[in-house]
Amino acid sequence: MIVGTAGHIDHGKTALVKALTGTDTDRLAEEQARGISIDLGFAYAPLPSGQILGFVDVPGHERFMRNMLAGASGIDFVLLVVAADDGIMPQTREHLAVIEVLGVTRGAVALTKCDLADEARQAAVAEEVTALLFDGPLAGAPVFRCSARTGEGIDALRSAFEQAAVPATEPRPEGPLRFAIDRAFSLPGAGTVITGVLVSGALAVGDSLCISPLGREARVRALHVQGRPGERGERGQRCGVNLGKIDLHDVARGDFLLAPHLHAPTQRIDVLLRVLTDEPRPLRQWQPVRLHHAAAEVAAHVAVLEEAPVAPGATGRAQLVLDRPIAAAVGDRFVIRDHEGRRTIGGGRMIDLRPPQRRRKQPRRLEQLAAMALEDPAKSLSAQLAAWPWFVEQDGFARDRALGEPEMQLALAQVPHESVRHEGTTYLFGTASWSRLEQTARREVGQFHERYPQLLGPSIRRLMPAFDPRLPLEPLTAALSHMVARGQLVREGGVYRLPGHRLGLDRDDAALWRRIEALIGGPARFRPPRAGEIAQELRARDFECRRVLKAMSRQGRVAEIAPDHFFLRETLTEIAGIVMELARESDGGAFGAAQLRDRLDNGRKVAIQLLEYFDRQGLTLRRGDLRTVDARRFERYREGALGTAAA
Incomplete structure (x- = not known):
């Protein structure tokens, strides 16, 4: 379990952590000289159960609020520190607001410096703290009166941590690795070292991972877990990771160490955002802010997705447009501060990492966003499949929510769906949507057959506008x-x-075909006129004759042996018999185009075109100027077993 401190400057957070763990978290020379925390401090304490508590000591001074935010993300339990002699102060309230928007609901209050306040003062401050927490996420949190100097209340507080560290529920599936980096430095002889919290998954020596958002590959050379050397870290633990040969410039506070398939940085995020009650004005359109996510801090602008600005104390949907990409996941908590970083405005939860840049406030998009905002993966998946755009890419859904294979399969088992795999992408459709797709496909293709009987069928682009539900090209191709x-x-x-x-x-084309058939059959069957000549003879339009001949070619009634030169299928079967006779009569079974010309009483050019047609069908094999035949294939061709498609 990771315990994070929160509270005003000089209220005794660092001294309290030292009393609990024996470690002074003020590691910087400036911190020790000034007596205040500037950056994050870390300490560890073993419990009788064998577990190790990790403490993140954050700065209380308003100037170092960004460092406090870097430490507040990823904590399981908050220790709100209030000095008995000082009472509630500005950073007490701001830290508490940050804890609330980050979704931390477990915590306790340490009333410190009780050796400097009498009983009445202690009771009064405890009452103020209880009132401050009322109706908030830490309502009812126990208050421990403590003194780091005398040791009062330290054992009771330690016992409370031990009890809180016992899991209240069965552990969730681990999921893929997400490690939030809050420090990066270099050690002589070791190389680059990072520290942070395992947000999900497990981390082991030898793992090959990815530093995101840069995308640099990295390998774990050595590992410290909760302050001790180890081989494996698990979700919720603080770890130090030696990345060896990684350049220090390739990794920084705010980056994530990820399972490689999770690397998909984003620079545009749709969120549910709550504005703090004491914020002086509503959140306005395109307001510049500072986004704090895990240990990252990045400039951003807010595009409000509601009809009106989000008022103080209210929650609304918004799109954060960032100055640079970050590594994030759906469900991650964040905080926003004003663009100068002087005050906390609000915070919330990320709900879509790949939102559209345009038409982001359309009703159908907002309906989709409401489905994405559901925290339970199965419920969100079910709602998304029932809303526009009527499908979900399975791999993207699992990646953006950082779901492992067991978690994804569990969600799929709870949601009736149709799974379609196409060219490496799995598309999920709701059963109702899929039924409509099938009905639309049968109806539209059937109606096309009725309307255009001479055509084989519609193309996908012809079908697209008529489909219900309307789909983009890729998922529609997959569905078909x-x-x-x-x-x-x-x-x-x-x-x-x-x-x-x-x-x-x-009717009209059938009448034209009867006239064409009479011209290319009968006595002239071995010397049929070309399409242009047919049009002249029949006084018809060239394109109409060609269209009808092409349609009959698709039906197998004719074959186009050369451009615009069509033979009836029965004529080609008759010619195939003649070719077989020539092969039997010729020495060694080989014959030339001149022999076929003479038998058909036709020109040499047409004879060559016919033989090249048979070559393409695999019926004849050319050897120089002569041909041999494949008797078995010729017999199958004559029986119609080789199909009707023209080469």
């Missing part, structure tokens, strides 16, 4: 591919058709 795999649709030549659908012609 899934239907093809299930046999609900057939994809052929870049278009979709219903199983069993056969091409046909409308």
